[in-house]
Amino acid sequence: METLVHLRRARDLMDARYAEPLDLAAMAAEAGFSRYHFARQFRTAFGETPGGYLSRRRVERAKDLLASANLTVTEICMVVGFSSLGSFSRRFTELVGCSPSVYRRRMTARGGPPTIPGCFVMAWARPVPDPSNRG
Numbered sequence: 015m016e017t018l019v020h021l022r023r024a025r026d027l028m029d030a031r032y033a034e035p036l037d038l039a040a041m042a043a044e045a046g047f048s049r050y051h052f053a054r055q056f057r058t059a060f061g062e063t064p065g066g067y068l069s070r071r072r073v074e075r076a077k078d079l080l081a082s083a084n085l086t087v088t089e090i091c092m093v094v095g096f097s098s099l100g101s102f103s104r105r106f107t108e109l110v111g112c113s114p115s116v117y118r119r120r121m122t123a124r125g126g127p128p129t130i131p132g133c134f135v136m137a138w139a140r141p142v143p144d145p146s147n148r149g
Contacts, residue, residue: 020045021059024052025067032071033095038064072096073109080114081121087114 024045028036041064042052056064072094079090088099091114096102106114 017055018059020047021052021056024056024064025060028064028068028071032068032075033093035095035097036068041068069096069105070109073106076102076106076114077110077117080118087118090114
């Protein structure tokens with residue numbers, strides 16, 4: 015049971031910082047495990063690898079943005095934390111069953127909510143400096 019608490023801490027880190035570059039070492043450190051022990055334990059507990067979970071989380075966020083934000087697919091790819099459009103499109107298609115562009119067209123055809131201007135999304139995704147940390 016204690017192992018699960020540590021694994022949840024790492025999963026919470028992935029949920030909160032999905033758009034940031036997170037590697038296996040950072041996730042394992044959050045759980046207090048070695049990288050390889052963490053990867054094995056995570057897969058046993060949650061049924062997928064840490065990298066698989068993180069990319070699925072990123073795709074879930076991308077689906078929201080594709081349906082509601084006025085950003086290009088490339089901009090969304092970067093905002094959610096993928097480093098290449100190719101890996102984003104491949105993983106998106108694998109999980110959703112269609113490309114990001116097709117997904118957007120389908121959501122637009124359904125007449126969803128008005129799109130959020132891209133500048134608002136980009137400002138929201140940008141880190142905010144901590145005012146108490148003035149040098």
